[in-house]
Amino acid sequence: EAQVTQNPRYLITVTGKKLTVTCSQNMNHEYMSWYRQDPGLGLRQIYYSMNVEVTDKGDVPEGYKVSRKEKRNFPLILESPSPNQTSLYFCASSLAGAGIPNTEAFFGQGTRLTVV
């Protein structure tokens, strides 16, 4: 089954304690992205990657890091989490950039992060 898998689904952590949210896709997609969803703001892109070792900043990259060492994995790293990073996070993957039919993004089920 084609899917994007995020782990963990729920996480409560304390300010400053480094954490990693993993994302894996089994569709051999080139593109992967991380978004955060906040009330009234919708989904905002944090980082995206067009291929292995190629990453770029999205709309709200501050406080986050990513890496793309393998095509299937795109972990999101919070080196020193703060309460304003409490949010619902989604990983997404797609075969190509926007506009090519049948290559639209697949999203993972989300990771709800709370930083206290």
Added chain:
Amino acid sequence: DQQVKQNSPSLSVQEGRISILNCDYTNSMFDYFLWYKKYPAEGPTFLISISSIKDKNEDGRFTVFLNKSAKHLSLHIVPSQPGDSAVYFCAASKIGNNDMRFGAGTRLTVKP
């Protein structure tokens, strides 16, 4: 700076009637637009898209209309069904680009 805006946080319609969800954008460089649907505790799923060379795209009960001069698009669902109850996100991008911008979402409730 929200480049994609969905000004109605919620919409309620009766089963069998038409649902119209609206979306406005400010960046004239956008040339590809998408609608995603999201159920609780799930990730968004792709619904329908339209490129700027068209003004309408239809897929079953779902039709998206694009008015480039007004920088406005809308999603029509006819007839609406209770299973359509979800949050709908409008998104915009440039063709070939992976930098998608989303609206805040509209929660649609379809009442039986």
